[in-house]
Amino acid sequence: MNLTTKLTLGAFAGGALLVIAVLPAEYGIDPTGLGETFGLDALSTKPITIAQFDGDLSFNVGDYDPTAERIDQSVQGLIHLEDAPFHSEVIDIQIEDYGEVEYKFVMPADTTFVYSWQVLEAQGDGVYYDFHGHPSSDDAVNFPEGFEMAYARGEGLTQSGSFTAPFAGYHGFYFMNIEEGPITVRLSISGYWDESKEMYRAINGEVVTNEAF
Known part of the structure; x- marks a missing residue:
């Protein structure tokens, strides 16, 4: 051929x-x-028909109706706008043998952060933790005496979650070392807060740092 x-x-x-x-x-x-x-x-490829939006989009804030088939307006509580970008930090908290540390974030009400902490190179039970919050000294008169709100307590090596401050004040973590020897708790956190700092530290019951709220 x-x-x-x-x-x-x-x-x-x-x-x-x-x-x-x-x-x-x-x-x-x-x-x-x-x-x-x-x-x-x-x-064969079939033509796709795009339905034209036939409603009036309103930006008035309304109440959330979970039974609604559609939502044509902003819903209060589902979005909270901020004036500045969110923070994002990785904080290594060194805790001595028989040590205790309290690390707090000063937050306005209704602001949020997402977080994850873990005990690095853990050999035992990790830490006792207490995630809680309380008002500042200036706002304390508006709350019951000694008011404190607990969010999570327990023992472990790690925890992840999201948090929205129910009131303005100090919100954060207390860690007690229940390992043998010094440890590091690595806290990764992103969200909104005014400032963050170590508020309390003790070694074998002896207070080293005790910041006023």
């Missing part, structure tokens, strides 16, 4: 493939009817 014959047969085969297979499968065009016979027309 000479070269001209080969090229002619190749062109014929390519054209047949285009008519029988490609057109029905890709474009829904089936001049021979074989596309329908072999089910190739079902593979």
Whole structure:
């Protein structure tokens, strides 16, 4: 078979493939009817109709209705806008043998952070932790005497979660080392707070740091 014959047969085969297979499968065009016979027309791309929005979008804040089929306005409580970008930090908290540390974040009410802490290279039970908050000294008169709100307590090696401050004040973590020897608790946190600092530290019951709230 000479070269001209080969090229002619190749062109014929390519054209047949285009008519029988490609057109029905890709474009829904089936001049021979074989596309329908072999089910190739079902593979064709169908036009997508985009429904036009026919409602009036309102930006008035409304109450959340979990039974609503659609929401056409902003919903109070589902979004809280801030004046500044969020913070993002990784804080290594060194805790001595028989040590205790309290690390707090000063937060306005309704602000949020997401967090994850873990005891690095733990050999035992990790830490006793107490995640809690209380008002500042200036706001304490608006709360019961000695008011403190607990969010999570227990023992472990790690915890992750999100938190929204129920009131303005100091919110954060107390860790007690229940390992043998000094440890490091790595706290990764992103969100909104005015400042953060170590508020309390003790070693074997002896207070080293005790910041006023």
